[in-house]
Amino acid sequence: MLEIEYNRFQTLSELKSKVLKCRLCPRLNQWRQNVSRNKVPRFQNWEYWGKPVPSLGETEARLLVVGLAPAAHGANRTGRMFTGDRSGDWLYQGLHQFRFANQPQSSKMNDGLKLIDCYITAIIHCAPPSNKPTRQEIDNCHSYLDFELNNLKNVKIILALGQLAFENTWKILIKNTKVKRPKFQHGLEVSIHNDRTLIASFHPSQQNTFTGKLTKPMFNSVLARARKLIDDSRRTSLK
Numbered sequence: 001m002l003e004i005e006y007n008r009f010q011t012l013s014e015l016k017s018k019v020l021k022c023r024l025c026p027r028l029n030q031w032r033q034n035v036s037r038n039k040v041p042r043f044q045n046w047e048y049w050g051k052p053v054p055s056l057g058e059t060e061a062r063l064l065v066v067g068l069a070p071a072a073h074g075a076n077r078t079g080r081m082f083t084g085d086r087s088g089d090w091l092y093q094g095l096h097q098f099r100f101a102n103q104p105q106s107s108k109m110n111d112g113l114k115l116i117d118c119y120i121t122a123i124i125h126c127a128p129p130s131n132k133p134t135r136q137e138i139d140n141c142h143s144y145l146d147f148e149l150n151n152l153k154n155v156k157i158i159l160a161l162g163q164l165a166f167e168n169t170w171k172i173l174i175k176n177t178k179v180k181r182p183k184f185q186h187g188l189e190v191s192i193h194n195d196r197t198l199i200a201s202f203h204p205s206q207q208n209t210f211t212g213k214l215t216k217p218m219f220n221s222v223l224a225r226a227r228k229l230i231d232d233s234r235r236t237s238l239k
């Protein structure tokens with residue numbers, strides 16, 4: 001595994017700058033630039049972002065959402081996680097419904113979106129071909145997520161979108177222990193060191209939402225659960 005040097009970023013904002021300049025994965029570097037040059041007809045007039053996509057949100061957030069990767073014509077086009085694609089439509093509608101975002105749409109940078117008590121990251125920050133990163137590429141990006149999990153100090157709930165997000169988040173949270181990873185399933189909830197809760201959800205990808213594998217009630221149920229756990233933790237801390 002290529003370990004990114006921690007001393008190159010000591011804060012979350014330094015990490016964002018580092019991500020923006022990162023070129024550790026040659027295949028992804030080439031792919032996202034190719035996508036940006038060979039635009040799909042509906043986005044011919046867009047200036048694609050075409051770079052690694054940094055995380056976004058409040059550094060004091062209690063909800064952390066971990067996705068898979070930027071989508072080729074979504075975040076890789078707009079430069080913001082889950083922005084400009086169908087997955088993002090689902091995610092931000094849900095976040096807004098449960099008071100983690102000020103609006104239900106996320107179409108482009110500077111569209112007024114603000115996350116509330118929420119931070120969004122992904123296990124890799126560059127769009128991969130067919131949404132399938134290699135093991136090496138996930139490992140290359142691992143240290144960024146590791147740093148976020150260790151430095152987002154207020155996070156109580158981690159919502160992992162999809163099996164890969166769940167497994168890689170688990171790997172970081174449970175490192176140096178022999179706890180066996182539970183089998184991924186939608187709605188699975190695991191307490192981590194009695195301090196945080198990891199919730200697993202199917203990814204709101206078109207593949208899952210178009211086929212009905214993930215429905216709105218299913219997705220809303222995990223967001224409602226995140227909301228409840230966060231509200232309950234607040235009540236407990238106020239006692």
Ligand code: SF4
Pocket residue numbers: 019022023024025028029052124125126137140141
């Ligand atoms: S996927 Fe992560 S490690 Fe690889 S080039 Fe992009 S930001 Fe760097």
